[in-house]
Amino acid sequence: MAKYKNIVVLTGAGISAESGVATFRDNGGLWEQHRVQDVATPEAFARDPELVQRFYNARRQNVGSVEPNAAHVALANLEQASDTHVTIITQNVDDLHERAGSKNVLHMHGELCKVRCIHCNSVHHWQGDCTQQTKCPKCGAMPALRPHIVWFGEIPFYMDEIEDLLYKCDLFVSVGTSGTVYPAAGFVNAINAYGRAHTAEINLEPSEGISNFAEARHGKAGDLLPVFVEEIIRSGEP
Ligand code: APR
Numbered sequence: 206m207a208k209y210k211n212i213v214v215l216t217g218a219g220i221s222a223e224s225g226v227a228t229f230r231d232n233g234g235l236w237e238q239h240r241v242q243d244v245a246t247p248e249a250f251a252r253d254p255e256l257v258q259r260f261y262n263a264r265r266q267n268v269g270s271v272e273p274n275a276a277h278v279a280l281a282n283l284e285q286a287s288d289t290h291v292t293i294i295t296q297n298v299d300d301l302h303e304r305a306g307s308k309n310v311l312h313m314h315g316e317l318c319k320v321r322c323i324h325c326n327s328v329h330h331w332q333g334d335c336t337q338q339t340k341c342p343k344c345g346a347m348p349a350l351r352p353h354i355v356w357f358g359e360i361p362f363y364m365d366e367i368e369d370l371l372y373k374c375d376l377f378v379s380v381g382t383s384g385t386v387y388p389a390a391g392f393v394n395a396i397n398a399y400g401r402a403h404t405a406e407i408n409l410e411p412s413e414g415i416s417n418f419a420e421a422r423h424g425k426a427g428d429l430l431p432v433f434v435e436e437i438i439r440s441g442e443p
Contacts, residue, residue, distance in 0.1 A: 208441040209289055209403075213374040214280055215392055216295040216302070219381020219409055223274040223427040226267065226299055230383050246357045254337050254348065261352040262334040264298075265317045269332065273305035276380065276426035279434040281306035286438045292370050294363075296382060296389050298354055313361040313389065319353035322346065328353055361388060371395050376437070377404045381426050384412035393417045407433060 218228035228234045243249050244260040284291040284307055293302055293310045298317040302310045320331045325344040337348035355361050371377070377396045384390045393414055396402050405420040406412055407429050415421055422429050 209376040209437065211370070211374045212283070212289060212291045212376045212378070212437070213370050213392075213402075214283075214291065214293045215377070215379045215382065215389060216280075216293060216297060217380070217382025217389070218297060219383075220276050220426045220430075221271075221274075221297055221299055221301050222381065222409075223276065223425060224271045224299075224301055226271060226297075226301075228381075230385065241357055245354075247359065250351060250356070254351075257352070258334075258336055261317065261354065262336075265331070265334075268299040268301075268317055271299075271301070273301040274427045276430040277301050277305035277307070279431040283434045283437065284309060287441065289441070294367055294370070294389070294392075296386065311363045311366065313355070313363055313367065315352070315354040315362065317352070317354070320350040321353045322349045323351055324349050364388070367392075368395075372399055375402050377402045378407065378433070379405070379412070379414075379418070380407045380430060382408070382412060384414035390414055405433070 222228050229236045239260065244257050250257045280293060280302065291309060293307055295302060295310060295312055296314045298312065298315055300318050318331055319328050320335050321328050322341040322344060324346040325341060327341065327343040329342055335350050339350050340347040341349035371392055374396065377393065379393065382389065390413065393404055394417055396404060397417060404418045406415060406418040407422050407426055409425060410423060422433065
């Protein structure tokens with residue numbers, strides 16, 4: 206696998222769809238059933254924290270009951286296949302990449318299985334429900350805990366690290382994202398400006414940013430990604 210030395214894979218909700226996690230913008234997606242401004246903004250949490258907690262408690266429960274699919278497993282295999290550096294930058298807040306075996310995962314939009322104290326800023330792994338009556342395990346404040354999720358209007362995590370990864374990468378693959386939410390939707394443009402990497406999109410349908418990718422494959426990630434990964438691994442074989 207010497208052909209590529211630094212691979213960056215950007216993933217979105219589509220990669221977890223076949224596991225049974227709802228996407229956001231497809232028919233029946235989460236944003237058809239809930240208004241973003243009611244559940245996914247700092248203002249929503251200030252206005253009705255119990256509603257926001259219930260929304261994320263339900264999503265945490267759902268994610269706890271599903272399993273990684275063939276697409277997650279393919280990416281874990283890619284990371285383990287050689288000494289090529291593979292990083293997954295995910296917009297997803299589920300932990301399916303980690304449960305499939307991926308180690309190098311940056312959750313730019315946060316993680317469902319973590320909560321954060323708004324008083325002492327400590328971050329805690331969280332399995333069950335979190336309410337306004339739950340005390341911060343570190344400082345004891347209450348109400349204190351919020352989902353460790355990047356809401357609309359907040360700055361995504363790991364942006365400095367991501368900028369560096371985009372600059373260095375020689376293969377950029379975007380999987381299961383509609384390409385509508387920035388900054389992630391703009392990563393491919395940054396990479397094209399550096400002019401060093403091959404770019405590929407794998408998505409059920411053409412994304413908003415389709416014209417910016419050198420290569421595109423359309424269909425289910427669980428079908429296409431294992432084949433794509435196998436090709437990458439083979440391309441580096443002598
Ligand atoms: N395989 C591949 N792609 C799929 C599959 C599948 N099985 N099922 C759906 N898709 C595609 C859809 O066609 C769509 O283009 O996945 C994409 C999902 O798009 P969105 O629902 O917009 O999800 P995403 O791009 O991850 O959203 C970005 O928006 O609301 C915010 O914070 C939220 O992280 C999220 C961000």
